[in-house]
Amino acid sequence: MSNVVYHVPVMLQECIEALAIKPDGVYVDVTFGGGGHSREILKHLGPKGRLIAFDQDPDALNNTIEDERFELVHQNFRFLKNSLRLLGVREVDGILADLGVSSHQFDDADRGFSIRFDADLDMRMDQVSDLDARRVLNTYSEEELHRIFGMYGEVQNAKSLAKTIVTARLTKEIRTVEELKEVIRKHVPRGKEHKYHAQVFQALRIEVNKELEVLQDFLMQTVPLLKDGGRLVVMSYHSLEDRLVKNFMLKGKFKGDVEKDFYGNEIKPFKVISRKAITAAAQELEENTRSRSAKLRVAERI
Template sequence: MNKEIEYHVPVMLQECIEALAINPNGIYVDVTFGGGGHSKEIIKHLGPKGRLIAFDQDPDAIHNAIQDDRFTLIHQNFRFLKNYLRLEGVKQVDGILADLGVSSHQFDAADRGFSIRFDADLDMRMDQISDLDARKVLQTYSEEQLHRIFGMYGEIQNAKSLAKTIVTARLTREIQTVDELKSVIQKHVPKGKDHKYHAQVFQALRIEVNKELEALQEFLTQTTAVLKEEGRLVVMSYHSLEDRLVKNFMAKGKFKGEVEKDFFGNEIKPFKVISRKAIVATSEEVLRNNRARSAKLRIAEKLNVEE
């Protein structure tokens, strides 16, 4: 089995490539490099003058770097997109791809603390250098803060009582491992729904630890300046909070509220939405790769100034 498959099976690969509408001489950015599955396919469509720049904050992703003069891997979070492209001498690009899912590799690496399948220290940091990890969230956040992240990020029905239980439990013993957390919250798990409930709790913690929604908003905001006219923005999300941000931004150029209008009543927005409805994986792909089940792909094109 090759390393890419071990690391991460790229979701909706051909749909992503088609969505980018690749110009062989263009400059493209894969802001979530991971195992390099999408990047390797993009490179195949580039000519000698084409260029691909990838971002990934996970140190493990470096092992998958593509050995090609047209390829550059930047070891940073995509929230720093604009600044790091400038450092590479790039002001504008022809297309940007973002696959917002956690890679299979990160779930399968037991010591990273992402997975409910293994007992490990509660870490969940994508970059492995941040001061904030899942243990610190559980140990130091107030009951109100925990209630907020479990309710908003995990969409957990009993988020308030869950937060109270954690705050009470940590008075006697710090919650440090996956199994310790599962034991503390066991009474809140609906019967027969262990996997789903634990996944929601872990999702909420992961989003908070990595400030994922803030990073996504910062990244999306920068794409309006970074993309050339008619450049494509292609984003694949895996839960409703991300998808709502992406959908609103592509449609309005902002995350909430109505589209702004000029003096004459014309809408002022940076993108034309290419995918009116989110594109989802085929049933065949879902059978092959369960991670594709919740993926939603959205596509937008940077508008011409004249439009």
């Protein structure tokens, strides 16, 4: 499988610069995918450097890199700290996360991620999980569906959409992409079909893969793992993800004010390197539509 087809890495140079790679450092790419970022990191590492990558998607294993400095862990990055411990790694110099779904997952019709193909409603990144999109649509209450479409998809008419789905499934289970599109057709604004469907699918995908919980678990583990001066580099594609990353880098927590010590000094684990999120340059925006919603944030462990 050619890596170019699998996934075009977004903001590749910006990510590499943000990591400030030391040739003999230990780095982690928690979202290996097609391996685009990992291959670039390896180019900047010397013979003593080390790169450990994570991916829970079995398809990503086809892209592994033959290099003695490289190791691919078939695991969700919410298990980052324990997985690294098993490899004898307690501290690292940099951690990179690209939270986008890889182009390959969208382009593989059978996975049910894409609105372009008819397929079973699946959307699991990890094929062994019990929860898939079909189960969400057919078993969640109207309130729960309203919440995920509103919060995760930022769908305008989330309440009436949820009601329509709950009514439709009384007659017949919603099993495929096309069946779902048919059920919700009257809610889709004319001329904005693609955007609306994308928002609905995004909401389902985030719920199925528990993406926001996984992200919070992962971010909390980066603090004890990063050496002083180590870099945390995170690229997100959704406002909820970006908000979690931004707050965590600023305060070391997701809500509320920064903790203070006995003397009133702020206790922050990071110094924020990117005050504003870094976005793709004009040429990349033109060449790769997926880069349009990408926001890159960088912080240094203090």
